[in-house]
Amino acid sequence: MLLHTPAASSSVPVATAAAVSSSTSQESCHRLLASVSSSVFSASPSPVLRRFLNTQQLSLGVGQQHLRIAHHPVCPMFNLIGWVDVGSSHSEDIRFVTDTEDLLNVKATAVVSKSALISETPAWNSLKNHLGHINKTHLRDLLKDKDRCEGMIKEYDGVVVDFSRQRVTHETLEKLLALAKEAKLKEKIESMFNGEHINKTEGRAVLHVALRAPRYEQIFCDGKNVVPDVWEVLDKIKDFTDRVRNGTWVGVTGKPLTDVVAIGIGGSFLGPLFVHTALQTEPGTAKSSKGRRLRFLSNVDPVDVACALNGLEQETTLVVVVSKTFTTAETMLNARTLRAWITSALGSEAVSKHMIAVSTNLKLVKEFGIDPANAFAFWDWVGGRYSVCSAVGAVPLALQYGFETVQKFLEGAWSIDKHYHNAPLEENLPVLLGLLTVWNVSFHGCSAMAILPYCQALQKLAPHIQQVSMESNGKGVSIDGETLPYEAGEIDFGEPGTNGQHSFYQLIHQGRVVPCDFIGIIKSQQSVYLKGEIVSNHDELMCNFFAQADALAYGKTREELRAEGVPDYLIPHKTFTGNRPSLSMLLPTLDAYTTGQLLSIYEHRVATMGFIWGINSFDQWGVELGKSLATRVRTQMNAARTKGEPVQGFNYSTTTLLNRYLKGKTQLLYPEPHDVFPSDIIPGTDNVVYEKVEQ
Numbered sequence: 001m002l003l004h005t006p007a008a009s010s011s012v013p014v015a016t017a018a019a020v021s022s023s024t025s026q027e028s029c030h031r032l033l034a035s036v037s038s039s040v041f042s043a044s045p046s047p048v049l050r051r052f053l054n055t056q057q058l059s060l061g062v063g064q065q066h067l068r069i070a071h072h073p074v075c076p077m078f079n080l081i082g083w084v085d086v087g088s089s090h091s092e093d094i095r096f097v098t099d100t101e102d103l104l105n106v107k108a109t110a111v112v113s114k115s116a117l118i119s120e121t122p123a124w125n126s127l128k129n130h131l132g133h134i135n136k137t138h139l140r141d142l143l144k145d146k147d148r149c150e151g152m153i154k155e156y157d158g159v160v161v162d163f164s165r166q167r168v169t170h171e172t173l174e175k176l177l178a179l180a181k182e183a184k185l186k187e188k189i190e191s192m193f194n195g196e197h198i199n200k201t202e203g204r205a206v207l208h209v210a211l212r213a214p215r216y217e218q219i220f221c222d223g224k225n226v227v228p229d230v231w232e233v234l235d236k237i238k239d240f241t242d243r244v245r246n247g248t249w250v251g252v253t254g255k256p257l258t259d260v261v262a263i264g265i266g267g268s269f270l271g272p273l274f275v276h277t278a279l280q281t282e283p284g285t286a287k288s289s290k291g292r293r294l295r296f297l298s299n300v301d302p303v304d305v306a307c308a309l310n311g312l313e314q315e316t317t318l319v320v321v322v323s324k325t326f327t328t329a330e331t332m333l334n335a336r337t338l339r340a341w342i343t344s345a346l347g348s349e350a351v352s353k354h355m356i357a358v359s360t361n362l363k364l365v366k367e368f369g370i371d372p373a374n375a376f377a378f379w380d381w382v383g384g385r386y387s388v389c390s391a392v393g394a395v396p397l398a399l400q401y402g403f404e405t406v407q408k409f410l411e412g413a414w415s416i417d418k419h420y421h422n423a424p425l426e427e428n429l430p431v432l433l434g435l436l437t438v439w440n441v442s443f444h445g446c447s448a449m450a451i452l453p454y455c456q457a458l459q460k461l462a463p464h465i466q467q468v469s470m471e472s473n474g475k476g477v478s479i480d481g482e483t484l485p486y487e488a489g490e491i492d493f494g495e496p497g498t499n500g501q502h503s504f505y506q507l508i509h510q511g512r513v514v515p516c517d518f519i520g521i522i523k524s525q526q527s528v529y530l531k532g533e534i535v536s537n538h539d540e541l542m543c544n545f546f547a548q549a550d551a552l553a554y555g556k557t558r559e560e561l562r563a564e565g566v567p568d569y570l571i572p573h574k575t576f577t578g579n580r581p582s583l584s585m586l587l588p589t590l591d592a593y594t595t596g597q598l599l600s601i602y603e604h605r606v607a608t609m610g611f612i613w614g615i616n617s618f619d620q621w622g623v624e625l626g627k628s629l630a631t632r633v634r635t636q637m638n639a640a641r642t643k644g645e646p647v648q649g650f651n652y653s654t655t656t657l658l659n660r661y662l663k664g665k666t667q668l669l670y671p672e673p674h675d676v677f678p679s680d681i682i683p684g685t686d687n688v689v690y691e692k693v694e695q
């Protein structure tokens with residue numbers, strides 16, 4: 001192995017190549033990098049250089065996934081290079097590029113050949129070959145095998161998961177577990193819990209699990225235990241929300257703040273809405289929220305503003321602006337709108353009492369006019385869609401239900417976090433669910449998954465999981481940037497049973513194959529039994545929960561229909577192939593704790609799928625594209641109105657529609673301003689003189 005120091009004067013690669021065979025052990029890689037690092041940086045690097053190395057290296061070229069920058073004993077001197085994780089890669093060429101003009105330009109690049117895509121591994125191929133065998137089976141027969149079914153009903157901390165209606169045998173499960181091993185699933189889970197920067201494109205750790213860790217736990221991110229920071233914010237939330245709830249914190253006119261409008265979109269909205277909807281009908285939490293109202297304002301559509309404010313008074317309303325970045329266009333416009341709504345009635349001094357914020361960007365919170373003392377922080381290692389357990393959810397939920405409820409919710413999530421971290425893969429609920437989904441999507445070609453809670457209070461589960469799953473795993477490239485040769489991600493949708501049954505279930509029974517998650521609750525939040533009925537109302541609901549899964553699995557054969565006396569002409573229409581996969585999940589009840597469990601199960605299932613597919617589940621570049629295009633339209637709209645500039649730079653279709661829209665606006669007659677808006681704030685809705693805005 002040849003190594004050069006960075007003292008050479010050339011700005012081209014000066015250094016060296018070290019060939020490492022695919023069989024190289026991690027240990028020898030450690031040795032390799034230890035010698036690399038100590039040879040290259042024989043003197044202690046300056047703090048600036050160290051910071052540079054700790055941050056910038058992550059964003060270097062292809063194969064970077066193998067260079068872990070971590071506080072690792074291999075290089076205690078510099079704390080800069082962890083180890084090359086050889087995995088299934090083939091060879092490495094460790095090369096140092098230097099520009100002596102400026103030490104900051106030193107780049108240590110590990111040019112590592114790309115790791116094999118998971119689809120190129122023996123475990124994947126073995127599953128592919130196995131598919132032919134599974135395609136010859138039918139769930140009708142598989143469900144006859146009691147041993148098989150027994151091994152496919154798993155329980156952890158009161159949550160029962162039955163996946164015997166998946167198109168799998170014990171052999172399939174073994175092969176899926178071998179795939180998990182090949183994908184280094186266990187190691188990836190460990191990296192997540194260790195605070196490594198597994199969100200590589202953004203150079204961030206993924207540590208939403210730290211949000212629900214008990215006070216005594218230690219979870220490190222960049223060498224720092226983050227749990228005390230989490231609890232500092234939680235303590236602040238408890239203190240603030242207790243004061244609002246007990247009337248110590250009042251509005252400017254001295255009235256208690258009984259109503260809350262939480263402004264936010266995407267992850268700053270869907271998670272809190274899901275939890276709020278799950279808890280509002282639970283007797284304990286319903287009691288603790290008596291006399292209080294929690295509304296969400298997400299859409300920038302003014303109709304949503306009208307709905308959120310309907311029946312509220314400024315004097316008794318607290319507005320929580322929730323935005324990780326504090327730059328999201330929709331949220332900030334809604335925040336400005338509600339600031340105007342508050343100040344128009346109460347004066348500008350009311351903002352400090354009636355508006356608070358949740359964000360990672362406290363600078364912008366202050367610039368907006370909200371006192372940073374009334375802001376609740378979180379951190380860049382919390383992804384937006386994984387943020388419901390941070391102040392994003394904790395603040396509005398604690399205001400509505402009290403802090404104890406939030407704590408129960410966090411405890412439930414943590415229970416599953418521990419299980420995900422520690423349980424063997426074959427017993428690990430989120431891992432099993434993730435593997436089964438990979439099986440359905442990538443091998444059976446299913447493109448959608450239905451989330452079907454037999455519980456009205458879980459009506460917002462599917463919209464939340466839709467974001468968690470589709471924003472996380474809706475990717476077409478591997479973490480190395482390689483186009484995936486297999487399908488990843490799926491369309492998630494859902495609706496509580498039995499409403500869904502009377503809507504889209506027809507397609508699931510006889511049309512496309514859509515794997516279903518049936519979620520049932522043993523004890524209803526609101527039991528009703530009518531004398532004379534053979535079952536309670538909740539039983540009636542749950543009868544459907546049990547029946548639907550079997551209907552999908554068994555179907556109905558021609559022979560069965562004939563035996564039932566169905567006329568011949570109807571038989572093709574009433575024949576059901578069956579053999580449609582589903583899984584059933586049973587929770588003891590739906591309260592703050594089990595809601596936390598459910599959340600964590602889905603979050604980790606999604607992470608598992610991403611880890612197997614070899615994608616980065618924690619960035620969302622697609623969403624960013626839409627945002628930048630909307631900015632262009634906004635600029636043009638303003639210029640067209642205020643300077644009479646023609647709409648330009650768009651295709652024929654967009655230009656035509658945009659012109660039609662602008663023309664239509666000027667021709668429309670508006671009625672009197674809506675009741676909800678004071679006329680001096682939003683006069684005549686759209687019928688205003690627009691100001692020039694430079695962007």
Ligand SMILES: O=P(O)(O)OC[C@H]1O[C@](O)(CO)[C@@H](O)[C@@H]1O
Pocket residue numbers: 265266267268322323324325326327328331384385471620623
């Ligand atoms: O919390 P913010 O910064 O306002 O972002 C809201 C949402 O926007 C997104 O970036 C895209 O929808 C989500 O990931 C995020 O949850």
